[in-house]
Amino acid sequence: MLFRLVEKTLNYARKKSPWFLHLDTGGCNGCSIELFAVLNPRYDIERFGGLSKANPRHTDILLIDGAVTKKIRPRLERIYQQTPEPKVVVAVGSCAISKGIFHDAYNIDGPLDKIMPVDVYIPGCPPKPEAILQGVMKALQLWEEKHE
Amino acid sequence: MKEKDVRKCYILPVGPQHPMYVEAENLMVHLDGETIVNVDVNIGYMHRGIEELMQRRNYIQNIYLAERICGICSGIHTVTYCQCIENLIGLEIPERAKYIRTIILELERLHSHFLFFGVMAYEMGLDTVFMYTWKDREAVLDILEMISGNRVNYGMSAVGGVRRDVPENRIPEMIKKLDYLEKRGQYYAKVFYSDKLIRKRSVGLGLLPKKLVDKYSIVGPVARASGVKTDVRKDIPYLVYDKIDWNVIVREEGDVLARIMVKIYEVFESIKILKACLKALPGLEKTLKVKAPFVIETNEAVSVTEAPRGELFYYAVSNGTDKPERLRIRTPSFVNIANSLGILLKGQQLADLPIIVASIDPCFSCCDRVTLIDVKSGERKTVDEAYLKRLEERK
Amino acid sequence: MSDSFRKKITGLAEIYKTHGNAVFAKIDKKDFLKTMEKTAELTERISSISGHDNGKTIELVYTFTSEKLVLNIKVEIDRKKPKIESVTKLFPGAGVFERENFEMLGVVFSGNKNLKKILLGKKSPKTPLRKSIKEGE
Structure with missing residues (x-):
């Protein structure tokens, strides 16, 4: 009985404060700086309880942008495995969704959904901060559902 | 280095996803206690093979590739x-x-530059200054959006000129925003130059001697901060800089604050x-x-x-x-990162x-974890951004 | 300064093209080290080493920028066994460029002790900027 109560409180607390991990896997930084712009006072993701963390073991939502280069692929897979369930993977930008303008480059591995299951796609090159916010909101909804 | 000295050294791979900066790079840092003895830079995590791609696209398609x-x-x-x-082509x-x-x-x-100030403040633990500078940066992006329609990747240049005009009826608005930015710039000049905490974390650190530049x-600015007066806009003028x-x-000091x-x-x-151009x-x-x-017929050309x-x-x-x-x-x-880190980090x-x-303003993005390896005992200790930040706060 | 600089360059190598502030000069492989030593007296900084495989030879362009001048010195080397002396003793900053040309084109810079890959990883293709030999040599 007590255990159920504790579990319910923890779940409620977790839902209200999702932690993000942002990884740039070989893009031009355009998506990265728009993601950082989402942190700053004008677009402000912190009002939704979101916090950007660097440790995969503490994160709930993975924000991945960039076309995956061959050199970074093993690290990317390891980060995915180190993130605990339930987790939501968000592919930000054209490069993560479909390799974008680098589709026939020699150093790029497949788009992100060939490497890991992706839950939310945010298109754009780079997507506007408003679009990123909308995508992250969708990710939060999905994540709350996964908690049920 | 002698055999016994090497064994005393820890080699710390600050891997491609690390807590410091935007973009992946790997630094193999040789440590003696907490002092850095040597550093090997391992880049290439962002390498997409653009030079090879450009050979397979025509001149107009390459503009979009160059943008990204x-x-x-x-x-x-x-x-x-x-x-x-x-x-x-020989076009004017x-x-x-x-x-x-x-x-x-x-x-x-x-x-x-505003992005850089924010990141420098963030590295020193001053989150508020990070938020302030990025909020002011939005004013610049507003002007860019007024002119080109986008905040990043403006798509303004074409071979032979530009694609869009600056809307002249909005020039007074842009000049007002520039006045605001000038006031904010003066505020940050005061903050970075006279704040005691910032001075402690930046004066005398990461020295780059003038003769090595x-x-x-x-x-770039890293060279100019060590006393070398080099700026392509004055040395080999292009566009309307002359x-x-x-x-x-x-500046002469050559440290992080400079x-x-x-x-x-x-x-x-x-x-x-x-303001002069507008x-x-x-x-x-x-x-x-x-x-x-x-x-385009057979020819070769450069542009700096x-x-x-x-x-x-x-x-x-x-x-x-x-x-x-x-x-x-x-x-x-490419040059700044590969060549300067070995000099800047020795003895720090x-x-x-x-x-x-972060002070050399590397154009990359990252946030990673760090593994400490005690070479002598073979013991491994995985730490994360929190550990490095705690180290910073203890200082 | 730029006029006397220009006179010195004309003494170094034959200029075959200019546009704006840029000067292109060509030298033979046997004069390479001598020319580099003379250039090292004029300027300490090298801007880039650009390598290009044109199907017949490999061209290396050494670029130096200074006030009012972009100096490009071109040298051609054999395509099947590309080898040339390293300039890292004269210009320590050139090490990075030599490593890049080594991994992209397979050029061996003799005298460079740190000649290893810089940008490509284990799974990337080898020497991607080389023209493929199948294209009718």
Whole structure:
């Protein structure tokens, strides 16, 4: 009985404060700086309880942008495995969704959904901060559902 | 190094996803206790093979590719690319196009410098200054959006000129925003120069001696902060930089604070150039572009410009078709990172690593974890960003 | 300064092209080291080493920028066994460029002790900027 109560409180607390991990896997930084712009006072993701963390073991939502280069692929897979369930993977930008303008480059591995299951796609090159916010909101909804 | 000294050293791989900066790079840091003895830089996590891609696309498609080499300095890549192709053809672009290109480039320099201030403050643990600078950076992005319609990857340059005009009825609005930015710049100059906490984390740190700057091909504000007066806009003038009165900022100290102050004063110079260009624009003729051929005969040309991080160099070879034979791009960050970190980090403390690396303004993105290996006992200890930040706070 | 600089360059190598502030000069492989030593007296900083495989030879362009001048010195080397002396003793900053040309084109810079890959990883293709030999040699 007590255990159920504790579990319910923890779940409620977790839902209200999702932690993000942002990884740039070989893009031009355009998506990265728009993601950082989402942190700053004008677009402000912190009002939704979101916090950007660097440790995969503490994160709930993975924000991945960039076309995956061959050199970074093993690290990317390891980060995915180190993130605990339930987790939501968000592919930000054209490069993560479909390799974008680098589709026939020699150093790029497949788009992100060939490497890991992706839950939310945010298109754009780079997507506007408003679009990123909308995508992250969708990710939060999905994540709350996964908690049920 | 002798055998016993090597065994006393810890080798710390600060891996590709690390807590410091935007972008993946790997530094193998050799430590003796907490002092850095040597550093091997292992880059290439962002390498997408763009030079090879450019050989397979025609000259117009390459403009879009050049834009996406870097999101922070996308404007300078397009302008340098277009200038290089124009040199191949021997094309002279209209006066108005030169002014508009200068406006875009200086706006980009502004937003890049504000980004840098935010990241430097963040590395030192001052989250509020990070938020303030990025909020002010939004004013620059507003002006860019007024002109080009986008905040990043503006798509303004074309071979032969520019694609869009600056809306003249909005120039007073832009000048008001520039006045606001100038006031904020003066505030940050005071904050960074006189705040005790910032001075403790930046004065005398990461020294770059003047005689090593040219030897190791270090360029940009990092070189200017060590007393070397080198700026492509004055040395090899392009666009309209030789028609406007502005100064090159040089400082002698060569430490982290000097690198910050050089950029702060460059903000004021950029605002000066921008105001001069915006005021001159209404009086110019309205041609934006001249026609350029699709197929370029065999020739070779170079183009050198000053990106926010230093000297950017393009070398192009054409072969009589509509695709370039070879397009060589040498970015300032490539040289600065690969060559300067070995000098800057020797003898410094581990806790200062993020600040010193961020001070050369590397054009990458990252957030990672760090593994400490005790070579002698073979013991491994995985730490994360929190550990490094705690080290910083303890200092 | 730039006029006397230009006179010195004309003494170094034959200039075959100019545009704006840029000067292109060509030298033979046997004069390479001598020319580099003379250039090292004029300037300490090298801007870039650009390598290009044109199907017949490999061209290396050494670029030096200084006030009012972009100096490009071109030298051609054999395509099947590309080898040339390293300039890292004269210009320590050139090490990075030599490593890049080594991994992209397979050029061996003799005298460079740190000649290893810089940008490509284990899984990337080898020497991607080389023209493929199948294209009718």
